[in-house]
Amino acid sequence: MSKLKIAIQKSGRLHDDSMKILKEIGISIDNGKDQLKASARNFPLEVFYLRNGDIPQYLKDGIVDAAIIGENVLIEKGNGISIIEKLGFSKCKVSVAIPKAQPYTSLNDLNGKRIATSYPKTVNQFLEKEGIDAQLHIINGSVEIAPNIGLADAIVDIVSSGSTLFKNGLKEAEVLLKSEAVLAVSPKISDENQSTLRKLQFRLQSVLKGRQNKYVLLNAPNDKLENIVKILPGMNSPTILPLAKEGWSSLHSVINKNEFWDVIDELKENGAEGILVCSIENMVI
Known part of the structure; x- marks a missing residue:
């Protein structure tokens, strides 16, 4: 019998929340430390532990059939990938942040400014929609440091509690979008694995309704x-x-x-x- 291949983030809060809900729907996974792939004992499922930003390409290529992933990552990199269930956990925002001492009245304040981000597609679409002319600096990693070292006037990054912004002398100015964990499906999933995915989704829906x-x-x-x-x-x-x-x-x-x-x-x-x-x-x- 074919196994459904599902990707989840290899570490961090989204990983922990994903493993928790898989456990709640009765799936027991045998995974050791630093394992990148593991099988479920009691369900036809194989879990791939991947970098969040790499998961959309694995879905597009059909290497995995489904994924629990941040909605914001799909918006940035997941063109053509369908979301079949919003999971209600690992919620965050993608926001514009600026130095605390910098005044801010409206989006027009960003005209002519330099914005550092790891989400260039998301930011470009937003700026174009709002008619804002700004210069993007693409950074992979610690975006929050950019204003402090003079690389940018503002940043666009994920905001959860806001503590990271506070520690780096920044404040939230605008929210571009709100995100949460979602169940996404590969366009190349087989009919057999689609049937298994429906069973998995049914279990997830039962747990989510219970939580609500x-x-x-x-x-x-x-x-x-x-x-x-x-x-x-x-x-x-x-x-x-x-x-x-x-x-x-x-x-x-x-x-x-x-x-x-x-x-x-x-x-x-x-x-x-x-x-x-x-x-x-x-x-x-």
Whole structure:
């Protein structure tokens, strides 16, 4: 049986998050220290550990069938590669940053300036769209140092927490795009491996849905059920079970984590008691 070949970043936060979600979807990978390729014990999968910037070419050439990769890298280097799932982790921004002491009012301040970046395609497209005339210096590596050594007036680079900018005396001025980890697929993937990829994607979707929701159990008097049911629609409708205590019922449902505290407050106001909240490991719909 053919194995699905998937690339992930060889080190760093994206590597750690990718390995974590593969573990959460039940895939056990036998990999030793400094191994560049490893197989899964319980799924037809082979993992390639590669430099993030090299992965788009491996996808284009069909050396790997799929990849967990930063969306920003695909925008820069992944022309013709399809994204089939956004994974919700390793989020970052690609931003313009300038020295802290430098005033900034609008994008027009970048006209005539020198910008250092590792993302020339992304930056050129952005500047062209905004009608800004600036000079690019392409740097592979520590872009943040460019303003300090007089090589550039500004930089465009990945920003996560902003701590690296702060340490180098820079501040974020504009956000070009927002990025997160995605599941990308090679245009040369075989039909057999496409079928395996769909199984992998289904597992990923189940974990991602679980991360986005909370399981809620609560008790309520029967005369308050109608109002509480309106607050807790669940996936179709909440589960309602009678309690041993006469006139009371137990309700089980799911709440989106982004609405969680507002919903809990509303439930309490409408008579809910004994509210128990649980994380969801997987959510199959």
